[in-house]
Amino acid sequence: MRWAQALGRRALRIRNLRWWIVALICAGTMANYLARNSLGVLAPELKTALHMSTQQYSYVVGAFQLAYTIMQPIAGALVDRFGLRIGFAMFALAWSAANMLHALAIGWLSLAFFRGLLGVFEAAAIPSGIKAVAEWFPARERSVAVGWFNAGTSLGALIAPPVVAAVAIWADWRWAFIVTGAVGILWAGAWFAFYRSPETHHAITDEERALIAADRPATPAQRTPARDILRLPRFWVIAVPRFLAEPAWQTFSFWIPLYLATERGMDLKQIALFAWLPFLAADLGGILGGYLSPFLMKRGVALIPSRIVGISLGAVLMIAPGCIGLVSSPYTAIALFSIGGFAHQMISGLINTLSADVFNPAEVGTANGFIGQAGWIGGLIFSLLIGQFADTIGYAPLFAVLAVLDLIGAAVLILFIRRLVLPSPAPVPVEELSR
Template identity: 55%
Template sequence: MTRKVRNLRWWIIGLVTLGTILNYLARSTLSVAAPAVKAEFGMTTEQYSWVVMGFQAAYTVMQSVAGAVLDALGTRLGFFLFALAWAVSNMAHGLAAGWQSLAVFRGLLGASEAAAIPAGAKTVSEWFPAKERPLATSAFQMGTSVGNMIAPPLVVFCILNWGWRSAFIVTGMLSLIWAVLWWFAYRAPEEHPCLDESERDLIANGQADDSATGRPANRREVVRSRAFWSIALPRFLAEPAWQTFNFFIPIYLFTTWQLDLKAIALWAWLPFLAADFGSLAAGLLPPLLMRLGAGMVASRKITMTLGALLMAGPACIGLASSPAAAIALFCIGGFAHQMLNGALITLCSDLFEKRTVATASGMAGTIAWIGGMIFTFAIGQSADTFGYNPLFVALAVLDFLGAGLLWMLLRPRLEIQKIHGEKHV
């Protein structure tokens, strides 16, 4: 007889979180290694931005595809295949002979890593009752910042001991190990032999609203729904901040403050530690607001808005008088972004049923990454000439606009329609 595991759903989301950590560790390896890679290949900031956009372009296109693949193949097989692909693609970076080949490998990595957030959202929708979804989403979302947080010390250690190419081999191997672990450990709740009946009933009863009729049932209905655009447009405006933090903090510290690799390793992980607390806030604040009388969807909207307002912090980076002050403002930005983004990702699980949540999340991610790619292009074209400071101000303005759009598009009437299952919310 198979041994039952208490609170198995939290072990499952822990496994997803570990996968997200390794996903973001892999993608963050280049940003930490960038000074060494740029020096060896003689890359300009514009060429580096093209390498980054190789990842972004593939990731942007593939998020919608990945979401549909996950809904078609199921979470277990789909996530396993994508994890294998990103592990191998990341290790291939060590074979790059110039910025052009690096951009190709970067594109392959982006295409395969695109499944992480849709897979996390789909897992939450399958394994958690509605009241627990904000905390479950914040848990796996914390993996995005933990991956970024551990990248600087680990990658710098590899570079100093074995060269920059080794960093991609090490981080890719870790993802490969996780893919095997996922294959053997994950099953859907109705199939998992270690899930006890009381927890199975808790999950099923908490998902009763998911069976409501009239919610978007396919890709076309998702795109036509107002609920989708109330998530996708704010994510389009918010994503540039996270991608700037991911890809350009080490370059900013190197260019603006002339920090070396060891100093970058000392400072660059701190904004992602703060981002973890932002993810935690995104999970804890909505239930608190609901206890105070806010509706389920309203609690997500308030959380997103508070995060957007905090983006005023990184807008002031141009006023920083030291690297420490700049990092402190980046920390506010990391906290703010993960807080608002966690609320937006949770809304996908709230407003779409299990069979379309990965598709909706993936398509919203595609639109978000279009925003990030446009902003990366702007950085590549202007940072060497005008500096980074105007760009940091723009990030805050975009999030303010995103919060306004969320309130405008996801009005109380829409929330009532969702609850009662009326068509085309």
């Protein structure tokens, strides 16, 4: 019997298993963002059905953002404490149930309550993904891995407009929340069934386990207490640009459909046809931004500077959506949004990769949770500003501010690059990069 079990395990070995792990994480972030972006797609209809003003809608968005902001470091710490397999699956089940509860909303207050619940549980997604990348990938591959799993955020946002609109037209908006929530339940089961750490996964090859272990310090690093992480200069050098960059993505996720409806005159069907394009471009930005870093490293650029070059390029491209107020065609506006989606996901993926670069795997979930919290504080503040001023001064000046914020964030990274000290620096052989 033992011989048969051992033979079966050998037969199940999968080469390059770490990339299958990334695909599984990508599917999880897709489920996460499909549920999250359902609100934005349904916003024009919900404003009518639940008798909401633009300001009240901003409070609904803010409830999610506030809960998500508070929970990110807590969720990251819980995943660090209980492990990825159990922690990520339980959070996915919880966010799926919270999304389905949106169908019970009878006004903006109840919708805000359910939205807050969703924010509490969805906060685990990015810290969990970054922790998995830190566990499974050597440093030279992390930006590529983050680019692919981070593509799930924009893939989820990409499929949300056609999927949510189709369900809402076929049934109604309540069923749209139920269907998008059910997707997360299916993914949670798959994650719990298939995920293991590289040390214990039965399908990993000996060669891949050795490749991952070779990039780890000889002595396992100790987990730094949360209060000490907040005192580290390298934390703030990453957290400040994340604070400045995140408002753009949250504006795209929660406000593009409402902007297209109110200022560009599009109905739900037209939004379903075009609102996914910025998120398709975002996929390309996240993936290509991930490959940019190893491309530069092959040409002699060090690890941390290679990340910052990509972030700076993305910040320059963010000037495009800042100019939306200067164009009259709604299709040109969508094209500029698409450039912004490409640029932002390049920035976001590389900033998240930096947290995996400068914090060890035992603490990266907590550290990335705090960094994400900084970003979501920025997003919450900006969403409330949109709710306050969109009906009076319009969206155009607010979009222009987004471009300025990203340029400032890139400048912070350039000026304080020396603060991003790796815990155990080691040169990357050129022959390894060429593999």
